[in-house]
Amino acid sequence: MDSKLGLRLNKFVVSNNKETREIELKNGLNIIYGPTDTGKTYIYQCIKYLLGSNTLPKKIPENSDFHDAYLEIKSLYYNSIFTLKRTFSKNKISIYDCPFSEIEKDTESITVNTRGSKNLISTKLLEFSGINPDTKIKTHIRENKYRNIAIRDLLYFSLVTEMGIITDDSLITTGQYTSKTVELNLFYYLISAQHTSYLTYLSDQKSSKKKKQVQNKVEASNILITELIDETKRELLTLEKIKSNNEVSYSEELLFVTSEIEEQSSKLKSTFENIEKLKTRKMMNRELLKRFKLLTEQFNSDLQRLEFILEGGEIISKLAIENCPTCGGKLVSDRHSRHRDPESIQDINSEVLFASYNAEKKKILLNLNDLTMTINNLENENHIINHDISMLEKRYHDIKERIDEELKPTRTSLENKINRAVDEKLIKEKIGYLKQKLYRFQLEVSDSNQIENNKSANQSSSNNIKYLIDNHLDQLCKIMNSYLLDMSFPDVKHGNENVEFDSTANDFIINGKARSVYGKGYRAIIYSVFLVSFMKFCRDNNLPHIGFVVIDSPLTTYQEKENELPEEKVPEDLKERFINTLSNEKNLQIIIFENKFQIPTIDINCIEFTRDRNRGRYGFM
Template identity: 30%
Template sequence: MIPGFYIKMVKVTGPGKEDASIGFDKGLNVVSGPSDTGKSYLLGCINYLMGGDTPPKSIEEANGYECVWMQLSSYSGKSYTLKRTFQDSNIYMTEGEIDDANTRPLIEGLSSSHSSKKEDNISVFLLKMIGLHNKKLKESKYKKRPIRFSDVKTVFLKDENEIIAEHSPIYVGQHTSVPVEKALFNLLLSGEDDEDLVQAEDPKVYKNIIKGKIELTERLLGLERERATELSEKVAKANQKEMNIKIEELSRSINESNQLIKDQENKRAEILKSIFQVEAHITHLKELLERFSILDAHYIADLKRLEFILEGEHLLSQLPNMPCPTCGTNVDSTKIKDYLERNNEKLVKSISRERIKITTKREELKSTEFDISEELEDYQKEKSELHQSLKKLSILLENKLKPINKILREDFQKYISLNQDTARLEDAKEIISRYEMELEEYKIKIKEKDKGERENKRLPEVHYQKLCDQMKEQLIGWGMSINTLNFDTNKMDFIINGKARGNFGKGSRAILCSAFLISLMKYCWVQETYHPCCLVLDSPLTTYREGDKRQNEDEVEVSVQEAFYKDLASITDNFQIIVFDNKDPSNELLERINYHHFTRNPNLDRYGFFPI
């Protein structure tokens, strides 16, 4: 499951009332319009369904509405619908989209309050979606407690007052919550919670654990350095440019060789097909010759029978008067001679005609046999030639083309393997860097005399620096002039161009807070730590309220406003950002974002969140 979630829809319902709803999506979502159109009410609905203590602030348009719904979707594709009435402490949930929620039973009793002992509460449900369930945060010098979703809200949802606050954006402004907020910030940056927090009365155990981790990490680091050295020697011998050229050349040669082999294989298949056809013809012709031989034998037998008949006439004429050897009756030779004399000429003519007919057929048969024999000889000659061609082609394929192809592939694989060594070397360097960072962290821990000294523990500077680099890039992308941007680990806040963030005017504080929250979300995603990958910002560009006396420090420059929207419009589908503000993005961006505009004019488009 991919951690995180995004808000798909918020809906408010009531008996006899038309549903008030608004849809969101991944990427940038902007809800703009003047005050008193329901933007802050929407923000209150989101907070309320995620375990907030109080329902959204009542407004006139909300009269008669009793229930708020919200569809959350995970980045893995699952959807959940949450429901909560304005008088209920429980939140009801079902799996599936909000439009189908009424067709499925809702799971009752998801408490709005966190409990580490039970899982039937909204806090645990949301923490599981982020991957933070069962993580521990340091609550005081000697205590740790399970994380709550309310802890995460500081980096997920900022209302119009929090976004311009002078205190650090990781704090909520209460002194008692500072240790937890620091621990959460460290967890988001490093991915490590305070699970391994050791009691102060047993510092030896704690130090032995850390020493064991150092020993293991040093051993792994040594192995990885050996691997990097071996890979460096291989890569050093290779010229990357020449290697890429060689890979391209070999790739072309292999493709040409494959095509040549394919063509020759096709030729061989055609020859085999021709051989099968020729052999079929030869078999057929041989069968014909065998049949003709049998037929000729019949003709010869017929001729012999005719000769026998003529000889029989002569023999019958020579018979004397004598008893029949079979029946004993006297044979009258005179009658036989009379019969033969009367029919002899007719019999001789008949036999002569039959002999001529049979002889003619035999001559025709011999002629046909001769033609077929010649045709058979031609086919046998063709078969021999085809076998010779097949033999030559097979020798060409097996003794030349395929061996050459094999050599080309082996050479190609060698260069590919060498090219992969470069990537493996970079991977080894990254692992070495990570192990070195871990060693630095462990060495900081091992210097602590007991657990109480861990109160002043700080993350390695590299974590803060990476976040500062990300935030600086974000602000420059919005057209702000940023020379230096550092993190003050004492105040847990940023210093921009030598000036503390809290000392800037409201407009700058809002922009800087927004940049921090967006940069933190991107940082966590790149570093694969933890974050909802969803961010809700209220009034990042409009920091004054109607009726307030406007000052220059309250204003966000128009160029920054335009760059702000233009940059966020290109954010990927790995994140969701929802902006509630009076300022509109430019028209050219509207097709690239999910945009809702409230007019506060009943005669023009959408009046506000609630239907009028």
């Protein structure tokens, strides 16, 4: 029998009795990645469903006729393999004492329930993990009320959804007041493997701190604490005055205004281009008008010349025929031909000549009429162009005025409001931190005169438990510190104790900064590091743990595609270092579901869903 506690997931399968869909999981780092709607979240929900959850996995079109799900698991404690089978919408789970590949129709199995009081899947999984299912966890602060440990208690530190991974609440508790006591008692049990009360631990912690202060500083420490209380109260008072209760998010308004500016800027550009086109057309028309008017002048000049000739010819035709100056006879007589200069004699038909002139005159008049109409059309077109230019320039001015005087100032105002909202959030966080700090100081002062009276018969045993828990918490913080250093997490430096556990807030402080005040991308990484560190710590100390970690989208945080503040986004190189760091853990089973991103070429079990029918595996189904 292997002394290791916990389980390891080997294979997940869904079946419709005709065909199966499956993925194989290995020890070390497993990454199942690809675009959305390829079945990653479905696998996560099915694994949780097979481990006893009563929340039915979401329905997807591809799995409509796949009604059975299987989960092949190795018990590290018994060094044996068993398989869980659950039919969707059923509250019973079958357990086969063999791998999935050996299950036949007549293979024997035992049936357990997911709810009720007897024969529960939780009990069986705890037994397979090597954890006593009869372990009692105290559920009430003052009354001696207990309940048995359940598999869901261990899964809280093992399975995390894409929404849960970015929480700014405590990593130890769910934030529900009614369950806080049992959740804290559970954590201190898991960290120590001894049943204890977290209130006893805190009380011991305070007493220890107080005793050390009395020994080292005596009365001077009380004076210092009193000064710190006064200083904290003054700072609280100042912050409370400037604190705002405005919880309105302006991200959507900023996105709308920014898109409106882009749209109006596009219209502005289009309007400007149309104005320039019209001005170019107007310039061409002006040049044509100039030339056409010059041609009109030429036509008018030719017309005047022809009219002058025609008028002169008409006058000449009315003159009487004179006698020959030589002989005194009629000039029309042939016998006088010798009296005329032969070179000047031309036989001219005046009627033909005048008809030709009149035809030329009509042709010029027609051309002049066409040219006049063309000029009028061009002038009318220019008039319309001037009107259109005027309208477009007014539109251009209105759009530009709206952008400059309305949209841009609105965007600036929203950006300022968002910046103020961020500042207000930081102020509220600091107020909460100062209140906790003030509470601790006041608690120390109120206990200062009773330290010697707090001893009891169980002091030695209590001190041993406290020492054990302190030592184990310190080990856990050192493991987290080592991971964060290896992946070069911002502000984490070598040689420093960068990680510490805040037992009041029940969360971790990274280099003096509470985890809750980090952006959601960085919170997701810290949460992931805590889960893996806690698993490694439990494995190294042979403490109760389910044996694997399943994380949904630790690097592509929930709704990252929407507006995220720049400080919330994780750089790509940090994501790569995160993967490289976890890939070194060959003896721990880490299962990560992620969107498509560049996977480093390292020795890890990568399963890619391409959402491409022509390349690789389309999706799980």
